[in-house]
Amino acid sequence: MTMHLTKSQIGLDGVPAAETVLSHVDGERGELIIAGEHVANLAGKSSFEGVTARLWNSAGGKALTEANVRASLGAARERAFARLPDLLPATRGMSIVDGFRAAIAGLRGESGLEHEAVIVGAFPVIAGALVQRARGNDPIAPDPNVGHATDTLRMLLGRKIEPREATALDTYLVTVCDHGMNASTFTTRVIASTQADLFAAITGGYCALTGPLHGGAPEPVLEMLDAIGTRERIKSWVDDALARGERLMGFGHRVYRVRDPRADVLKAAIERLAADGADLPFAGEVEAYIRAALRKKNPERPLETNVEFFTAILLDALEIPRQAFTPIFAIARAAGWTAHALEHRRTGRLIRPSSSYVGAMPKG
The missing domain is CATH 1.10.580.10 (Citrate Synthase, domain 1)
Structure with missing residues (x-):
């Protein structure tokens, strides 16, 4: 009899593959x-x-x-x-x-x-x-x-x-x-x-x-922020994207069920750098509204900010292409x-x- 694996088993979720001290x-x-x-x-x-x-x-x-x-x-x-x-x-x-x-x-x-x-x-x-x-x-x-x-x-x-x-x-x-x-x-x-x-x-x-699905999301985060453009468009753009079932880049993670701890480290680094080039207030407003919208859409398991959201802002502020x-x-x-x-x-x-x-x- 053929035994079909669950989605989690196919992805090896929770299966230890090595012992590490790293x-x-x-x-x-x-x-x-x-x-x-x-x-x-x-x-x-x-x-x-x-x-x-x-x-x-x-x-x-x-x-x-x-x-x-x-x-x-x-x-x-x-x-x-x-x-x-x-x-x-x-x-x-x-x-x-x-x-x-x-x-x-x-x-x-x-x-x-x-x-x-x-x-x-x-x-x-x-x-x-x-x-x-x-x-x-x-x-x-x-x-x-x-x-x-x-x-x-x-x-x-x-x-x-x-x-x-x-x-x-x-x-x-x-x-x-x-x-x-x-x-x-x-x-x-x-x-x-x-x-x-x-x-x-x-x-x-x-x-x-x-x-x-691994390292390719920071650039799409900036494309999303570019598409939103202004503070006045945050609500309408995000609501329309969610209504279409689109993925919001920089939110959600395969492992983390709560906020990615790296996100706050990079957010603090951007704040220290923000005197020249990093528009954190705008990005912060986008992040806050998206988090609230995702909690409203799925209150039992909302998607939280991941490291890629603030990676994009930090690297862009450093003028890295x-x-x-x-x-x-x-x-x-x-x-x-x-x-x-x-x-x-x-x-x-x-x-x-x-x-x-x-x-x-x-x-x-």
């Missing part, structure tokens, strides 16, 4: 813990280099410091820039999102650098080069003596970066660096479980991230991907789930 997501409580610390506390006291050190130490039993990681990522950015003539030809004619995939697939080991540092260091160099090329400019050389967030913005924007801008991006990188067994992290661990190298595993993770939003997400998540791959290679086994066959059976 991050924990509690969707019922709205809680995210990264390497032993709540995300809000971590974003308030740690740089991206610091949280990357925590993740790599937890995954591989290392004893790296923030300074160690800062130095290795600075060196890796310089090495990646030197390799751009080899990496960029494969990206000709592609969008920034697709070109990023093609370029990172060409990464390989560098003498004197751990593979995880090569990857995390190369990502902003590649993203910056693709953005500059789209503007008709040459790539901007990295500065190994500044922080990862500052240098990422330098290479993307081609100008001096204000401390408050670097702090805002750094907060974003820390906040989204890891998030449990999400689709791209699971993909990374599956590939790592075959003993494929770290470069293959992380390339696969990025490919999963490009899907619109919308076409680069997915690579920017990958720059942050590369810390988590590499840590998960290292952890699985050290503690896990080949990931080989079974399936439920529902096809025809032989007649004889």
Whole structure:
């Protein structure tokens, strides 16, 4: 007798696929813990280099410091820039999102650098080069003596970066660096479980991230805000969209049943940045009305704001082009991907789930 799986079983909801010390997501409580610390506390006291050190130490039993990681990522950015003539030809004619995939697939080991540092260091160099090329400019050389967030913005924007801008991006990188067994992290661990190298595993993770159900919503959030346009149109636009059964971008999450804890961290970062460029009052009014409308529509299980709503506003305020939003997400998540791959290679086994066959059976 054929046993049909439920929708939840097909999606592997609630099925543990690994033991990890890297991050924990509690969707019922709205809680995210990264390497032993709540995300809000971590974003308030740690740089991206610091949280990357925590993740790599937890995954591989290392004893790296923030300074160690800062130095290795600075060196890796310089090495990646030197390799751009080899990496960029494969990206000709592609969008920034697709070109990023093609370029990172060409990464390989560098003498004197751990593979995880090569990857995390190369990502902003590649993203910056693709953005500059789209503007008709040459790539901007990295500065190994500044922080990862500052240098990422330098290479993307081609100008001096204000401390408050670097702090805002750094907060974003820390906040989204890891998030449990999400689709791209699971993909990374599956590939790592075959003993494929770290470069293959992380390339696969990025490919999963490009899907619109995973990392593709920040740009549509801005398109929604553009479509609403003015405060006077918020109510009519939202009500009409809900009446048509449309999905409102930046609301709802596969795991969280309450507000995404990362949303408030990024909202606070935008408020600190909002003196120049971030129209938080308008976005805040849109968010408040949508939340109220969703509670009215489905009071038993309203959709809450997720991280992508404030990601869109923050990255837009930093003048990062919308076409680069997915690579920017990958720059942050590369810390988590590499840590998960290292952890699985050290503690896990080949990931080989079974399936439920529902096809025809032989007649004889």
